[in-house]
Amino acid sequence: MEKLKIPNVSAAQLSELLYNRQTFLLNKFFLQDLKAASITQWEEITCVGFNPEKSKLEAIVSIKLASGYSGGLCSNGSKEYVRFFVDFKDGNGFQDMGYSSFKVADISEAPAGPQHPLKYMTHLFIDDEKYRKFLTCSTAVIPTVRAVLSWNVIPSTDPNVTPHYGNVKDVDIQLKRRRRFIWGDLFQALDVKIKPDFLAHININEEIHIPQPPNPPLETFYAAYKRAKVPDHRTFYSTVAPLITNAKKFKTLSSYNLFEVQKLKVDVKAITDFILKPISQADVTFEELMCVGLSTPLDTLGAVIKLKKNSGFSGDLCHNGSQEHVAFWADWNNNGIFDQYLGTASITVHDIDNIPADGLYYNVDLPINLTNRIRTCAQPNVIRVRAVLSWSSLPSTTDPNDLNTWGNRVDAVVQIRPSQAAHVEAELTHVGGVDRDLIHPLTFLVNSDTTNPTSHNNRPYGGWVSFHGIINRAGFNGIIKYKIEYKKYGAADSTYASVSTAETFQMIDFAPDPNVEFSDPQSPADGWFIYKENPAIGLYNQTHYLAGWSTGGLTDGNYTIRFTHTDALGNEQVADLFSVVINNVHMSISTTANVSVDLTKTLDLVIDGGDCHCYDKTATNHTVSGHLRAIHPYFALWSLDLQPSSHTHGTVPTPSSRYYDALPNAGDVGNLADNTDDGDENAPWSVDVSAMDNCGYTVSLAARSRVIRDSSTVFPWYGIKAVGFSVTDKCPNT
Known part of the structure; x- marks a missing residue:
């Protein structure tokens, strides 16, 4: 291990930090003795943003040190996990959206030069459709995102748990307006x-x-901007700047012409002079580029933009608004000269009256061509990148130092993915929303652990399983096809069937200026899709999505997946062969009021002898006793909830929860050493009503399974089954 260097840390403190980092990996039992610390010497989330058009969350993670990541690039290294929560302000608090992950490794500081911190981007698509609203044109739905970074341990599904290594970051985002x-x-x-x-x-x-209303009269628009103290050179930038011969380019132009502007007695000359004056530092009053990073597995750069003002973006949510553009550059040999323009990504923004005090955070991303930059894992490839933000006008494609009137630039050091051999033709990077390398080669489960698993271990797939990956053309510009197939594990190869015969791919073409985004539907009857991504001509699959597999009609069990593609000679090459576990079992809920648990169902809750009875503070009638049933082949947890909590004075059911491979009320710790744990068939529970107010109460049971359903790492939820009772000082007839 390379000798660690941490600024402002003594030798003794460094020794203790390193010891704790190493022993953290030894045994999961050790984790129970560690207090939540949020240690960020090694890794830290620096930015979080959201793209409303793509429903895509992104986090930029800073990897700060050369060692402490469990091995080099040629080893398994370790994982950084980011779990995303979203509070949609609907009264339900932070909701778990799932997690993403990426590999990190020890990367030496030698040779001298820019090595750390390394900036990694990780992302997660979410389903926010039902939270979008039809509000006023100037009001947005603004949820809060919480991103939790945790090294080598999947973050808790509890949004309030602090990770030991990593940190928590909250930002506000804007949802797309319901149209x-x-x-x-x-x-x-x-x-x-x-x-x-x-x-x-x-x-x-x-x-x-809902049709888009016409633009307001210029007088009305201008008056509103004057009240909001938006400067004239911002208000009419897209009107005046295109008429000046200073090489500024615009994707879209202002709907107001110069003649109309002059009638308002606006000082057009002053605006012109302002736009033409040399810029050493662009204005970041309205927006600012905060972070940039690389999604190493997917060859995609990402950047987070912060919007700071409620006006000045050329229109509200009912109108076109304006665009923030980010140009990306590469310094391939780390000499400080960003000599290659990689492309520009854009996002539409609007005037939003209810913008929070800390602003709104957005992200953009750009797939890039790294085909000729891939090295073996023995030669880590670390380069510098630059992102240049420009509002309204497009950034320069010839000068990485050029700044337009509004925006800024941010440099970062990123790590390019290594090949696993001298040459890799193709690879699946993600299966069902998780890293391909998390599927165990023997158990076929995700995050396999046969000793002391937690609810995040030993997970099968169910529902719709997505496949993402990259095929390296290695200079070949002809037709490449690929097919992803499945068969029952152990069956003859002749039984392979295509996972899909119809897909639509979201593409982006950088050959035109500006670039063009489009959909590419394909329906090959034989399952052989054409791989159209070709970085050499600027054509990319935006998400690297390859195919989806609907498993709902299959028999549960083990299945083998085969990923095949054609090479430059048209020969078929098997790029990946692995097996997964499919489980589409749903928990069945007993809907009847029972005096004992219903053994024909897998989820039930009863009060012994029946519910709707009275309990009181006397010595013989102060305990509600019952049983519960929560079983699933891939059980994750069950929990009991006593309501209304405003009258319970802290009383909770005993026990209140149990996790997979754990004792009741022990948390998600894996202390039973039972990886076959399928839940509880008939477990006792109770509530002592002695400290509770006189009131009517319900106890509700909900459960979750470990199935990665529909390519989401969120545990599928089942429930609720509820029972009721009343509490008084002394029940009649007792």
Whole structure:
């Protein structure tokens, strides 16, 4: 291990830090004795952002040191995990969205030069559709995102748990405005019980598209911006700048012309002089580029942008707004000269009245061509990149130092993915939303652990399984095809079937200026899709999505996956061969009031002898006793919830929860050494009502399984089954 260097840390402190880092890996039992510390000497989330158009969360993680990551690039190294939570401000608090991960390794500081911190980007797509709202044009749905970074341990599903190595970062984001509504939603919002006669013919399930209203009169728009103290050179930048011969380019131009502007007695000459004056540092009053990093497995750069003002973005959410553009550059030989322009990514932004005090955080990403930059793992490839932000006008494609009127630039050091051999033709990077290398070659489960597993271990797949990956063309510009197939484990190869025969790929073409995003639908009957990504001509698959596999109709069990592609000669090459476990079992909930658990169902909760009884503070009647049933082949946890909590004075059921491979109320610790744990068939529980107010109460049971369902790492939820009882000083007839 390379000798560690941590600024402002004594030799004794360094020795203790290193000892704790090494022993952290020895035994999971050790984790129970470690207090939450949020140690960030090795790794830290520096930025989090959201892309409303793509529903994509991104985090930029800074890897700060040369060692302490469990081995070099040629070893397994270790994992950095980022779990994302979102508080949609709907009263449910932070909701778990799942996690993403990436590999880190010891990378030497030699030779001297820019090596650390290394900036990695990781991402997660979320489903935010149901949280979008049809609000006023100037009001957005603004959730809070919490990203939790944890080294080598998957972060807890509890948003309030602090990781030992890593940190927590909260930011506010903006959801895409709802552009369609359903009549039924409108009736519900207005509490319409019976449709009026004149609306009787309306289909309540019909979607209504909301047209974009016309732009407000220039006088109205200008007056609003003056009240918001937006400077004239910002307000009319996209009107004046295109008319000046200073090589500024725009994707879209202002809808207001110069003649209309002059009628408002705006000082156009002053705006012109401001735009033409030399810029040493662009203005970051309205927006600022905060971080840049590389998604190493997917050859994709990402950047996080912070918007700071509620006005100055050329229109509200009902109108076109404006765009933030980020140009990316590479310094391949680390000499301080960013000699190659890689491309520009853009995002649309708007005036939003309810912007939080700390602003809103967005992200953009750009797939890049690293085909000729791949080295073996024995030669870590670390380079510098630069991101240049420009509002409204496009950044320069010829000068990495050029700044337009608004924006800034940020440099970072990133690590390019290594090849696993002298030459890799193709690889699957992610299966079902998790890293391909997390699938165990013997158990076929994700995050396999046969000794002391937690709920994050030994996970099968279910529902829809996505496949993402990259095929390296190695200079070949002809047609490449690929197929992903499955068969029952152990079956003959002749039984292989395609996981899919119809897909739509989201592509981006950088050959035109500006670039063009488009959809590429393909429906090959034989399952051989054409791999159209070709960095040599600027054509990319935006998400590196290859195919999806719907497993709902399959028999549960083990399946083998084969990833095959054609080479430059048209020969078929098997790039990956592995097996997974499929489980589509759902928990069945007993819907009847029972006096004992229903053994025909897998989820049930009872009060012994029946519920809806009275309990009191007397010595013989102060305990509610019951049993619960929560079983699943891939059980994760069950939990009991006593409500209303405002009257319980801290009383909770005993036990209140149990996790896979753990004792009740022990937490997610893996202390039973039972990797076959499938839950509880008939477990006792109780509530002591002595300290509770006189009131009616419910106890509710919910459970989760470990199945990675529909390519989401969020544990599938089942419930609730509830029972009720009352509490008083002394029950009648007792």
